[in-house]
Structures are given as C-alpha cells and as structure tokens.
Amino acid sequence: MPDPKLVRPWHGIPREQIVWHPTVDDDACIGCGTCVTGCGRLVYRFDFERKKAVIADPLNCLVGCTTCANTCPTHAISFPPLETIAELLERPEVHHAVEDELLMRKDQVAWQEALPHPDRLVRLVVTRKEPIGEKNLLVTLEPYGEEDCMCQFIPGQYLEIWVPGTPWMSRAYSIGSAPREDGRIELHLRRIEGGRFTTWAFAQLKVGDVLTVRGPLGHFVVRSSLDKPLLFVARGTGFAPIKAMIEQQLELTPARDLLLFWGVTDTSDFYELDLLSGWAKSDPNFRCVLTARTVSAGFVVPQGLEFRKGTCYDALEASRFEISKRDVYVAGPRKTVEATLRVLRAKGVPHEQILIDSYGN
Numbered sequence: 001m002p003d004p005k006l007v008r009p010w011h012g013i014p015r016e017q018i019v020w021h022p023t024v025d026d027d028a029c030i031g032c033g034t035c036v037t038g039c040g041r042l043v044y045r046f047d048f049e050r051k052k053a054v055i056a057d058p059l060n061c062l063v064g065c066t067t068c069a070n071t072c073p074t075h076a077i078s079f080p081p082l083e084t085i086a087e088l089l090e091r092p093e094v095h096h097a098v099e100d101e102l103l104m105r106k107d108q109v110a111w112q113e114a115l116p117h118p119d120r121l122v123r124l125v126v127t128r129k130e131p132i133g134e135k136n137l138l139v140t141l142e143p144y145g146e147e148d149c150m151c152q153f154i155p156g157q158y159l160e161i162w163v164p165g166t167p168w169m170s171r172a173y174s175i176g177s178a179p180r181e182d183g184r185i186e187l188h189l190r191r192i193e194g195g196r197f198t199t200w201a202f203a204q205l206k207v208g209d210v211l212t213v214r215g216p217l218g219h220f221v222v223r224s225s226l227d228k229p230l231l232f233v234a235r236g237t238g239f240a241p242i243k244a245m246i247e248q249q250l251e252l253t254p255a256r257d258l259l260l261f262w263g264v265t266d267t268s269d270f271y272e273l274d275l276l277s278g279w280a281k282s283d284p285n286f287r288c289v290l291t292a293r294t295v296s297a298g299f300v301v302p303q304g305l306e307f308r309k310g311t312c313y314d315a316l317e318a319s320r321f322e323i324s325k326r327d328v329y330v331a332g333p334r335k336t337v338e339a340t341l342r343v344l345r346a347k348g349v350p351h352e353q354i355l356i357d358s359y360g361n
C-alpha cells in the first residue's frame with residue numbers, strides 16, 4: 001500500500017501524475033537485498049521464492065532519487081531518463097516550490113548559518129541599471145569598499161547574488177565582462193515571468209544599492225590551448241559569459257580565430273551590438289552570426305556582422321564555417337544546448353572539445 005505520508009505532491013505536482021520509480025531487471029538481479037533493506041520508503045519487497053527484489057509501492061519512491069540504482073552491485077535497477085525531472089522543473093508551479101517550501105519552514109531553518117562564511121562574501125554597489133528591450137536588464141556593479149575586490153576572476157565565471165535583507169533569496173548570474181582594474185563588472189539579467197529575483201531587480205533594484213555577492217564561482221572558462229580556433233554559441237543572456245570570454249580572448253590572443261553564433265527570440269532582444277560590430281571591424285579574426293526567430297521593424301544588421309533568421313543552432317548547421325577543429329563553448333537554456341550538441345555531433349566535433357554552461361528552460 002502506498003504510504004500517504006510519502007505519497008505527497010512533489011513541488012506542487014500530485015505524486016500520481018509523475019512517473020518515477022525503479023524497475024528491476026530480473027535477469028540481472030542476484031537477490032542480494034541491498035535495495036530492499038536500503039530504501040527507507042518501503043518501495044521494495046523481497047520475493048523469497050525467486051530470490052528477487054520486487055517493486056511493491058512505486059509511488060513511495062522519492063522523485064529524483066536514484067540511491068538504490070547506485071548501490072545495486074549488478075546494475076539491475078533502472079529509472080526513467082533524467083529529462084523526466086528536467087521537464088517537470090520547467091512547469092510554472094514547480095518554479096518557486098523549493099523556495100516556498102523552505103520559507104514555510106523558515107523558523108526551523110537557520111538562514112544566517114546557511115549563508116557562506118562572511119570572508120567569502122563581497123559587497124558591490126549598483127552604478128548603472130539599463131533595461132534592454134522588455135526582457136533584459138544590464139546592471140553594472142562596482143566594489144563597495146577597498147576590501148570588496150572583484151578584479152580577479154576568470155571570464156565565464158558567475159556570482160551568487162542576494163536580494164538585500166533577504167538571506168533566503170539568491171540567484172546565480174554570469175559575469176558579462178572581463179576583469180577590469182577598477183573592479184567594475186557587468187551582469188545581464190533575463191526577466192523570468194513571475195520570477196522573484198528578476199521581478200525585484202526590474203522593479204526595485206536601483207543605482208546606489210549595495211548587493212552582497214559570493215564568488216567568483218564556476219568552471220565554465222576558456223581552457224583551450226593558445227593555437228586552437230574557438231566557436232562560441234550563446235542563446236539570450238547566455239551571451240553574458242561568452243561576451244566576457246571573447247573580451248578576454250581579443251585582448252590576450254588577438255590572432256586566435258573566434259567565431260560567435262548568438263541567438264535571441266526577436267531582434268529587439270539583442271544588446272551590445274555596437275560593441276560586437278566594433279570588435280568585428282577592428283579584429284579580422286572575430287566573426288559573428290546573429291540569429292533571431294522574428295525581426296522587429298527597423299532592425300538593421302550592424303556593420304561587420306551577419307544575420308540569419310531562425311535559431312543559432314539552425315544557422316550553425318547551415319553555416320559554411322569549418323567547425324570540427326574548434327573548441328566550442330555553449331551557453332544558454334537546456335533545449336538550445338541540446339539542439340546545439342546535436343549539430344556539433346553531426347559536424348564531427350568531438351565531445352571533449354565542447355564545454356557547456358546550461359540553465360533550466
């Protein structure tokens with residue numbers, strides 16, 4: 001019998017609507033019983049006659065858990081593909097569920113203790129806030145005090161940023177600029193419909209606000225040898241870490257062949273086009289293909305850049321550029337990354353030449 005205490009909605013979705021439970025391959029199962037005794041949610045029973053594990057209460061299984069599969073000595077246990085969870089996470093009711101569930105228990109949760117050690121926090125002051133179209137926000141931050149240095153990071157890394165006075169609400173954003181001596185950095189924020197952080201950032205964040213951040217964090221950085229040509233593929237504000245990387249490469253390795261495909265939904269979502277055009281004019285080794293599904297009235301392709309209607313991965317697929325020898329850096333939502341990986345595979349780019357920075361939807 002499913003246990004009502006265990007068969008609770010998962011992030012707001014009724015448990016019965018989610019297909020997530022183990023399956024045992026009878027031929028592979030040697031009947032060691034590890035899964036049966038190891039699962040505290042009583043999903044399994046043991047068939048003593050056949051000496052096999054059997055699934056008795058699949059709904060008791062914790063969505064996303066794969067512990068029993070990891071401990072089975074013969075790999076007899078399988079689960080639905082991880083995309084099952086990734087697709088659930090894209091549903092709006094799931095979007096804030098973790099935060100909501102923690103907020104309900106905030107008296108039990110020591111938020112201050114949950115914050116990283118103060119030594120690892122930096123304060124940055126907002127010096128510029130500029131909307132880019134309706135969906136994006138460009139924010140410039142500078143060190144608040146002398147000890148708040150933000151000069152040393154590797155382009156491609158990100159920061160965790162807190163809403164002031166709200167220790168439970170933080171989000172991660174890639175730094176959209178290469179390191180500068182004055183410690184100034186740039187962030188590109190994409191509006192998430194109903195998103196708490198971006199709703200606050202678009203409506204309330206103002207010049208002069210002091211933000212607490214943790215970082216730099218992450219390993220999405222250029223790690224290619226100096227002679228390698230590079231391909232960058234970005235979707236939306238996935239452009240931020242890519243822009244920082246290109247900025248760095250133009251300065252450190254100006255002779256390197258750099259190719260960028262940047263896709264957005266509508267041409268009005270583009271920003272920093274003057275900068276890209278300037279790079280293309282001043283550096284013959286930098287080439288850039290912009291893509292958008294729709295074209296707003298008045299859009300003019302900036303000098304030195306190319307434009308294709310559609311997606312960045314379709315443009316990449318149709319492109320004349322030789323890419324199989326390039327190291328590739330891809331940043332954007334999961335679906336774009338997956339589609340890009342399919343194109344890269346078809347074009348013969350080995351897996352080890354690809355580095356990915358992917359976010360939720």
Ligand code: SF4
Nearest residue numbers: 029030032033035072
């Ligand atoms: S852990 Fe694997 S081998 Fe052992 S009983 Fe479970 S399914 Fe069978």
Ligand code: SF4
Nearest residue numbers: 039043061062065068
């Ligand atoms: S995945 Fe976790 S909860 Fe589900 S059956 Fe295995 S151990 Fe139990």
